[in-house]
Amino acid sequence: MRAAYKIVLLLSSILAVSLAHAQSQVSIIYQAPVDKIEIRIEQQLKASSEIPETLDLINDTFRLEAPLQIIFGGKDGPLFDGDSLQILIPYSFIKKVESRFITAKYDDSGRSIAAATMDAVMHTLFHELAHALIFMHELPIVGKEEDAADSLASVLLIEFFNEGQEIAISAADLFDFESTDSETFEEDDFWDEHSLDVQRYYSTLCHVYGSNPEKYAHIAEDADFSEGRAELCIEEYNSLSHSWFTLLAPYIYDENVSQK
Template sequence: MKQILLAAMLVLVPACFSCEVAALTQLQFLPAENLEDKQARVIVESVSEQMQILFDEQLPIKQKLTIQFGAEEGPLFDPGKVQILIPYQFITEVLKRFEGDNYQQTGVTAVEATQDALMHTLAHEYGHAFIYSNQVIVLGKEEDAVDSLATLLLLNSFDEGDEIALSAADLFALEDEDIDNFDDDHFWDEHSLDAQRYFATLCLIYGSDPEKNREIISKAQLEMERDSYCEEEYLRQAENWDRLKELYRIK
């Protein structure tokens, strides 16, 4: 089980224990209808509570938020209902992707990788909720912004944050394999391409600890000096989100 490293959250705003209006995030589990859903719910329950604690302490929002597991749609943030929706089917699909890729050969089981990817997904969707509820100004694509926020939260909040983020990045790579040819719809999508999300996440992982994560940067990238870029990018993203969280923190 991944444990939150409260003492090691170097780039995150201190918990807002004195906030008067900080709303606690509520978890809602819909009934599991079949064996796959029941397995998905077990995976959800293994990480949901610690993510709930992380969100409430690090990114309190101004409205009550429900994270509903077992929803029909999603993963998504619904601003109209102030809900994050996570279908059990999504968890099952992620698990099957990792199983089909023989992910256990990396030393991480498919179930563990699914937990990791779910943590990143939850942090991503919560980022949308934080931006919407606290009216945070975001320049550029919001999807890219919350991808970065999710990765930073994992890297700086958990003792194995780089491994968690790496599993999430690998999911982007697996999803990218579904695309044989690109058309206009891919480029109009609000999300960056899965391959771009993969490399952007890898870059932040490397930049957070170049010595520990040196193997994830290829020789070609080193020759292009992407290693120094990623160190700078990690610091830039971390400092910028640190400023935003302080600026929009509930007083």
């Protein structure tokens, strides 16, 4: 074989490998909005920088077994559907999240309603992505898968996103607002596959604090964690991030991993 021909072959195989990498494994579909509010929500999602950043992150970082679709709109969700390999997030869910932040006058806390709503969408997206990764790679999960999905969402946001902790804090606050929906607990709150909203609130805050105890010392104080629990949050976050990266290591493109 002539040398020049060999070089062409080599170059084309390198190109094929990098194309395979660049090939989008994740795509986004926006369903037709059904009213004016949904039209505005769709526009906000399309104008956000977080959604394309998330797509790039997933495409550049994770090897998926099959293409994954993220669908905004529709009626069902938020959920990951293992049969169709789709993450479904309805506009109506985003609308509900936005109203909760408005009712709570969340912008008084210094984060705008629009930013907080987007934060909650991101946490939801990463929670559903966690279910997708667990399903596609048959990752072993001991304990509740819903808790595992929450923790992976927090770890990915914190490790890969600028302001990931702030995103997780807004999501935690949303769990807090949801926890006040009913004054008493019913049986189904306890047999539900999710932990109680109030537990999801504290767990998420615990992981944010544990990821950077100096910067987020105020979280442990505001949440009134005992000294012992605060210490455990640090250990818990280290153990969670270590466990997740160990489980996901075979499916991460090493050269593209650029944890912030």
